């Protein structure tokens with residue numbers, strides 16, 4: 001079990017925000033931190049990995065204490081078994097793929113791990129290339145492989161796929177699941193993409209203003225158990241138009257905009273930017289290759 005019990009005063013745009021967090025994550029789980037911008041997701045992960053010092057509290061990982069303000073324990077980032085993958089890859093631009101991985105090795109450490117990771121991440125043929133010559137998806141595979149060099153127990157993925165197009169996202173989602181299982185990791189993801197969260201995570205924690213306001217299994221969390229729809233997509237509300245007694249809601253799903261008729265009761269709950277499900281159970285969906 002990973003137990004976080006942390007307090008940290010942060011400086012948000014609107015003034016001070018106190019992050020006050022109790023979070024228990026089971027070993028081996030794939031969990032997602034979800035919540036609006038500025039809720040404290042990245043700060044939580046930076047505290048877990050030792051990049052940001054909490055004001056007070058404890059971080060316990062299994063039997064070990066990584067941080068305790070009372071006992072004056074504060075392990076350095078390199079002493080914590082955490083691999084960190086950032087949204088913007090954070091690769092060293094002057095090093096090639098292999099050197100980016102080798103940089104993560106500690107002195108006198110066996111380099112066999114590098115070969116294994118190059119192969120697993122299908123980077124063998126790219127190993128002499130500099131990051132600037134790689135696609136976003138390739139860069140993110142390098143960043144992931146680099147995060148695994150130190151054989152972490154915990155893998156932190158801070159919006160790792162949000163800069164990629166949909167096709168690459170889907171491919172790398174599969175890859176993230178493979179990594180999580182193969183290396184028996186506890187994985188903590190930050191994502192805003194509901195489809196991605198449901199596909200990857202066992203459980204979800206929602207943060208708001210520095211606290212956990214909701215937690216649950218991924219499928220229960222978004223109310224997927226509430227309806228037994230025949231098909232269902234998640235998307236974002238782009239436009240809400242009133243037409244006579246009904247409303248027409250434009251929803252962005254992937255790269256497509258669809259228009260859905262809604263009754264006023266439902267429409268009045270919606271705002272532009274809301275995440276919604278579009279579902280149907282009244283007729284059979286048709287599938288057609290495009």
Ligand SMILES: Nc1ncnc2c1ncn2[C@@H]1O[C@H](COP(=O)(O)OP(=O)(O)OP(=O)(O)O)[C@@H](O)[C@H]1O
Pocket residue numbers: 009010011012013017035036037038039040041042043044052
């Ligand atoms: N080192 C720091 N010291 C003080 N305040 C900070 C520090 N780092 C971040 N903050 C502030 O804390 C708040 C929470 O930031 P954080 O990056 O944790 O949010 P988030 O939930 O990850 O948001 P996003 O989804 O936009 O990445 C922000 O208002 C930010 O400006």
